[in-house]
Amino acid sequence: MDWGFYMEAKSFLIAGPLLWTPRKFADARGFFSEVYNQRTFDALIGETRFVQENHSLSRVQGTIRGLHFQAPPTAQGKLVRVVRGAIFDIAVDIRRQSPTYGQYASAVLSADNWAQLWIPFGFAHGFCTLEPDTEVIYQVTDYYCQADDRGIAWDDPDIGIKWPVEAANAVLSDKDRSHPRLAGLPTYFS
Numbered sequence: 003m004d005w006g007f008y009m010e011a012k013s014f015l016i017a018g019p020l021l022w023t024p025r026k027f028a029d030a031r032g033f034f035s036e037v038y039n040q041r042t043f044d045a046l047i048g049e050t051r052f053v054q055e056n057h058s059l060s061r062v063q064g065t066i067r068g069l070h071f072q073a074p075p076t077a078q079g080k081l082v083r084v085v086r087g088a089i090f091d092i093a094v095d096i097r098r099q100s101p102t103y104g105q106y107a108s109a110v111l112s113a114d115n116w117a118q119l120w121i122p123f124g125f126a127h128g129f130c131t132l133e134p135d136t137e138v139i140y141q142v143t144d145y146y147c148q149a150d151d152r153g154i155a156w157d158d159p160d161i162g163i164k165w166p167v168e169a170a171n172a173v174l175s176d177k178d179r180s181h182p183r184l185a186g187l188p189t190y191f192s
């Protein structure tokens with residue numbers, strides 16, 4: 003397999019998510035990097051069309067966003083990267099028939115390590131910022147649809163995510179403090 007512009011691609015024990023690092027060409031001016039190449043991406047993942055790009059800034063270290071997904075028919079695959087600061091990024095398998103249902107894959111993505119995480123359909127996504135003023139950019143494969151927007155409790159004990167922040171110090175939106183546990187959700191992905 004020719005990985006093209008990606009230096010490496012790593013899979014997880016949970017089938018689906020992939021982690022890789024685009025090449026960086028550094029010189030006296032700074033660097034150049036192809037952060038997305040459709041031909042290489044399609045060879046890795048299968049034909050995929052991104053229709054929206056999101057950019058968020060979290061001011062405080064220990065900010066948790068998640069766990070989020072869109073229900074079908076607007077389920078999204080997400081390609082996540084960090085351009086400032088660092089995150090502990092999480093993909094929770096919510097495919098009901100999956101042998102790893104309810105388990106999660108995690109990776110540190112940062113402006114320094116330049117890693118990207120692919121989060122396929124059937125996964126809930128969340129992250130915790132590891133530095134102040136962290137900026138996350140991610141492309142998604144379907145448009146935002148408020149009616150299909152769903153969440154799972156970030157601290158669901160059945161999932162048991164080991165977040166890199168004490169619960170008492172975590173910064174969350176009101177919405178993210180009130181999601182149901184995974185066991186309380188209907189089956190969205192078989």
Ligand SMILES: Cc1cn([C@H]2C[C@H](O)[C@@H](COP(=O)(O)OP(=O)(O)O[C@H]3O[C@@H](C)C(=O)[C@@H](O)[C@H]3O)O2)c(=O)[nH]c1=O
Pocket residue numbers: 056058067068070071080127128129145146175177
């Ligand atoms: C996600 C999203 C939100 N919004 C609006 C709705 C709301 O008024 C405001 C903030 O939305 P949220 O609080 O949901 O933003 P946030 O908590 O950052 O939500 C994001 O979290 C990460 C973990 C994801 O995986 C994303 O898909 C998305 O769910 O932005 C859009 O207009 N388009 C979008 O695609």
